[in-house]
Amino acid sequence: MTAELDTTRVVRAWLEEGVTHLPDRVLDAVLADVPTTPQRRHAGPVEAVSSRRSTWIRLLVAVMTLVLIAASLAVATGAVRLAPVPRPFDIGPLDAGRYVIDAPFPVRISLDLPDGWEGGDLGTDVAAFDLSGGGEAGAALTFTLVDAIYPDPCHWADRSIEQVGATVEDLATGLARTSGVTSAGPVATDLGGYAAMHVSMTAPADFTACTSPDDAYHIWGLPEIHSLAPGEHDEIWISQVGSTRLVAYTEVYSTTPPAVIAQLERIVASVRLEQYAAIAEIPQTSVTPPPSKEPPWPPLVDGSPLDHVGYEQRVPLYTYGLDGTVQVVPGRYVAALLGQSGWIGHDGWIASGPGSSPAARLAWPTIATVYLDPCHWQTSTLGTAAPPLMRDQDGLTAALNAWWPTTTDSKVSAAYTPPPFAPIVTTPPKAVPWNTFLVQELGLTIPSDLDLAACDGGEYRLWETHDGMARTAQPGERLKLDITDFEPGLLVREMSWLPTASPAVLDQMRDSADSLWIGRPPT
Amino acid sequence: MDAGLVTRAQHGDEEAFASLAVAIGDRLHAVAQRILRDVDLAEDATQQALLSIWRDLPQLRDPEKFDAWSYRLLLRACYAEGRRTRHWTPTLRVLPSAGAASDSSGVIVDRDQLERGFRRLSIDHRAVVVLHHYLDMPIDQVAETLGIPPGTVRSRLHYAMQGLRAALEADARPATEGVG
Numbered sequence: 001m002t003a004e005l006d007t008t009r010v011v012r013a014w015l016e017e018g019v020t021h022l023p024d025r026v027l028d029a030v031l032a033d034v035p036t037t038p039q040r041r042h043a044g045p046v047e048a049v050s051s052r053r054s055t056w057i058r059l060l061v062a063v064m065t066l067v068l069i070a071a072s073l074a075v076a077t078g079a080v081r082l083a084p085v086p087r088p089f090d091i092g093p094l095d096a097g098r099y100v101i102d103a104p105f106p107v108r109i110s111l112d113l114p115d116g117w118e119g120g121d122l123g124t125d126v127a128a129f130d131l132s133g134g135g136e137a138g139a140a141l142t143f144t145l146v147d148a149i150y151p152d153p154c155h156w157a158d159r160s161i162e163q164v165g166a167t168v169e170d171l172a173t174g175l176a177r178t179s180g181v182t183s184a185g186p187v188a189t190d191l192g193g194y195a196a197m198h199v200s201m202t203a204p205a206d207f208t209a210c211t212s213p214d215d216a217y218h219i220w221g222l223p224e225i226h227s228l229a230p231g232e233h234d235e236i237w238i239s240q241v242g243s244t245r246l247v248a249y250t251e252v253y254s255t256t257p258p259a260v261i262a263q264l265e266r267i268v269a270s271v272r273l274e275q276y277a278a279i280a281e282i283p284q285t286s287v288t289p290p291p292s293k294e295p296p297w298p299p300l301v302d303g304s305p306l307d308h309v310g311y312e313q314r315v316p317l318y319t320y321g322l323d324g325t326v327q328v329v330p331g332r333y334v335a336a337l338l339g340q341s342g343w344i345g346h347d348g349w350i351a352s353g354p355g356s357s358p359a360a361r362l363a364w365p366t367i368a369t370v371y372l373d374p375c376h377w378q379t380s381t382l383g384t385a386a387p388p389l390m391r392d393q394d395g396l397t398a399a400l401n402a403w404w405p406t407t408t409d410s411k412v413s414a415a416y417t418p419p420p421f422a423p424i425v426t427t428p429p430k431a432v433p434w435n436t437f438l439v440q441e442l443g444l445t446i447p448s449d450l451d452l453a454a455c456d457g458g459e460y461r462l463w464e465t466h467d468g469m470a471r472t473a474q475p476g477e478r479l480k481l482d483i484t485d486f487e488p489g490l491l492v493r494e495m496s497w498l499p500t501a502s503p504a505v506l507d508q509m510r511d512s513a514d515s516l517w518i519g520r521p522p523t
Numbered sequence: 524m525d526a527g528l529v530t531r532a533q534h535g536d537e538e539a540f541a542s543l544a545v546a547i548g549d550r551l552h553a554v555a556q557r558i559l560r561d562v563d564l565a566e567d568a569t570q571q572a573l574l575s576i577w578r579d580l581p582q583l584r585d586p587e588k589f590d591a592w593s594y595r596l597l598l599r600a601c602y603a604e605g606r607r608t609r610h611w612t613p614t615l616r617v618l619p620s621a622g623a624a625s626d627s628s629g630v631i632v633d634r635d636q637l638e639r640g641f642r643r644l645s646i647d648h649r650a651v652v653v654l655h656h657y658l659d660m661p662i663d664q665v666a667e668t669l670g671i672p673p674g675t676v677r678s679r680l681h682y683a684m685q686g687l688r689a690a691l692e693a694d695a696r697p698a699t700e701g702v703g
Contacts, residue, residue: 007688008656014637015557015657019565022552026566030544030573034537037574039581116584118670130672140672218678225678232674251672395643 098270101127101143106244106331106520109143109192112270114263129267131260139264140251142226145244146171147330149220153203153228154180154210156218168238168245172197175236178219180204181228189237191248192273196239203228205254229253235268242275243331243520297336302347306339313347315518317489318366318466320391326368326466329489331520335364338515340508348465349494350512352505357474359501360509363494364518368466370399373419374473378456380419393485396492397429397440400481421450423462423473432482434493439482448476448499474498484518491518529586532577540580544573547590551597555604557653560642564604571600591668598650598669640690648683651676 101109105127117131130140148163149171150156164174172186176199185199203217207230210217217228228234231254239246248271250264297310317329337350344351349363370390373380385399427443434441452458452475462471473479473496482493495513497506524546531539551572556565575596583592641649654665655676662680666673 007684007691010691011637011652011684011687012656014634015653017634018553019556019562020549020553022548022569023566026552026570027544027548027573030570030577031537031541033574034540034577037578039535039578128671130670138667138672142672225675225682227674227678229674229677251674392643392645 105143106145107143107241107246108274110272110274111141111267113267117263117267131263138253139256139260141248141264141267142251143246143248144226145330146220146226146238146247147327149174149178150218151177152179153217153219154207156211161221166245168197168240171245171247172199172238175199175201175219175238181219186238191237191239191268192271194239194241194273196237199236199238200234201228201236202233203230205231237268239273241273244275246273300335300337300339300345300350302345304345306341306343306345306350308341309339310336310515311339311345312336315348315364315491316366316466317486317491318368319488319490329486333486333489333518333520336515336517337362338512340512343508343512347467348469352501352508356472357498360497360505361494362509362512362516363471363496364491364516365463365465365469365471365494366489366491367396367400367463370396370463371461374423374460374462375421375450375455376419377459377461393440393483393490396490397442397483400444400483401425401429401442421447421455421460423447423479426478427480429483434482434484437484437486439484439493442481442483444479444481446473446475446477446479450475486518493518524586524589526586526589529580529583529589533580533583533586540577543576547593548573551593554594554653554658555597555601557657558598558601558646558649559604560638568597568600568604571604572597575600591664594654594668595670598646601650602646636690637687640687643690644683644686648679648686651679652683652687655680 096113096115098110098112101107101111109127111129113129117129127144128140128142131138146164148161150161151174162174164170169186176183176186178201181201181203183199183201186197187199189196189198201219207217217230219226219228219234226249233252233254234249236247236249239248248268250268252261252264297312300306300311300313313335315333315335317333319327319329321327339345339350340352342352344354344358348365349361351358352360367390369384369386371377371380371384390396390399423444423446425442426445427441429440429442431438432441433439446460450460452460459470459472460474462473464470476499477496478499479494479496484491484493493513493516495509497509501509524543528539528543528546532543548569552565552569555568555572556562559565559568572593576593579596583589641652644652650669651665654660654668655662660668662673662676665680666676669676
């Protein structure tokens with residue numbers, strides 16, 4: 001506790017440092033724009049709902065069109081994907097009406113909201129609505145995914161979080177066994193048209209007997225943390241929707257008014273769940289799939305020669321905790337791409353020829369550690385960069401970019417000498433779109449005067465992947481890296497080539513790289 | 524905040540909005556700078572937030588909630604700035620030489636480590652820390668401002684502070700590893 005107080009004191013003092021005055025020029029710029037910036041007027045409830053419905057119909061038509069296009073592309077690229085749809089709500093209280101949670105959340109959810117509720121988080125693993133009644137007088141409904149639970153919330157810090165099995169029953173049983181809470185269930189029921197298991201739990205009125213009474217009373221922790229407030233009551237539904245084990249839960253407090261609880265019950269009763277695959281099953285009467293040589297696409301097999309057709313391969317993704325712990329991202333992810341005649345398939349990459357030093361390659365590694373001195377990867381005191389430093393897109397980009405501080409950063413360059421034969425950052429990181437994500441693209445060149453014989457083991461090691469494969473590089477090799485955060489899960493699209501690569505081989509590499517798609521295929 | 528001023532601005536009164544902008548500009552900018560850790564980005568985010576406030580004011584139902592609402596617009600602008608322009612300064616930690624005094628300038632060391640630790644946090648986590656520990660907002664108010672349940676605020680705060688504590692403690696240890 002003393003350490004916590006010390007940290008709080010230091011953080012508070014540190015936050016006091018910094019600017020406190022907005023420059024007049026900024027304020028002037030805002031006020032200069034005001035006369036030419038129209039205000040968005042609030043439409044009446046009926047008109048607004050009607051407008052939203054027509055907007056949604058337009059969006060649905062757009063989605064259907066995209067699905068049809070995607071379906072035709074699926075045959076060409078071996079993958080089906082749906083374009084993200086903008087969520088039909090914004091900051092602030094919502095008008096009464098029916099709303100839809102859509103991509104990137106893995107289940108499509110529609111529900112009726114009464115006046116005044118707000119849309120909160122929306123991401124790949126959480127979507128929430130709440131009615132703010134002044135903090136804990138409010139209520140909330142959240143949809144999320146749960147992979148691990150705290151069996152003893154009162155002493156959550158003393159015991160490891162426990163991974164639960166893959167079934168609905170596994171999670172329902174695990175939650176019902178949570179100690180220290182008043183729980184009921186699991187009971188078979190349904191939610192939104194799907195079978196569900198229901199569990200309810202109520203936290204004790206105070207946490208003073210707990211290990212960390214000032215900390216949250218953690219119930220589950222992956223991929224999102226959920227914790228109870230004193231006296232909080234949660235109703236939890238767990239349902240299997242396609243490949244997604246969906247968790248929906250309501251939160252109310254001892255001070256939540258009965259009328260708000262009744263609203264919450266009506267919202268839950270209005271919930272409808274849908275798989276995205278159901279959307280993808282729209283009849284494709286107006287689309288003639290392009291001729292395909294070999295549908296469905298074959299798997300990419302390690303060591304096998306490729307043809308100019310589509311291939312698929314399973315891709316594991318990983319995510320990190322703040323302490324650097326590694327977790328496998330749940331769900332099935334695949335890489336789908338166009339092969340090239342004469343190229344060789346591998347586990348996680350394709351190459352323009354045999355051997356460990358092909359003229360060109362395309363890879364999609366999940367990097368676990370980065371060698372800070374690639375030539376002296378065994379003996380250098382610099383060691384490796386690993387989580388938690390590179391636990392997110394920023395961190396991984398920094399690790400790959402910071403071997404060689406080409407910019408002047410007084411914090412580093414004053415005392416930091418790049419290792420000998422460090423890769424050269426030929427293109428500093430920049431945000432570019434790829435695969436519906438905003439990725440950080442980085443260009444590297446391995447020094448052409450690199451003497452491999454002088455390196456540890458005769459190898460120049462850039463990084464190791466999560467499956468223990470070392471990425472070695474050759475003198476003069478060029479790399480173009482797209483660091484992608486699948487939220488959760490990090491992966492790099494890597495194009496690399498030697499100076500000897502012919503223009504034709506480079507075209508093939510770019511062709512395959514352009515076709516590469518990574519994601520979760522509809523079930 | 525003066526609810527009458529907010530109501531007038533909601534109805535298109537540019538002078539009323541100018542008064543609002545003057546009243547909240549410094550505070551929004553200070554919060555943005557502490558979240559984004561960059562004065563230039565913070566200026567851009569504040570400018571965007573103020574314009575969003577003007578544009579969307581008619582949709583604010585309860586003028587009494589103007590403060591919380593304006594912070595939410597600011598945070599949205601911070602997200603946008605954070606994504607649009609990222610700073611890719613190296614975050615490698617320089618190893619102190621053996622026997623170097625670690626506490627001769629403790630405040631400076633803390634500041635440096637906190638800066639690095641804080642930059643590793645997501646905007647979500649940074650926002651909770653700044654609203655609670657800089658603006659002194661109680662948990663309930665942070666929850667209302669961010670539109671998330673109080674339990675989520677507590678857990679984000681806990682993990683953010685744990686991350687900052689780890690950053691401080693890691694650099695307080697004698698260096699035996701390459702990079703943090």
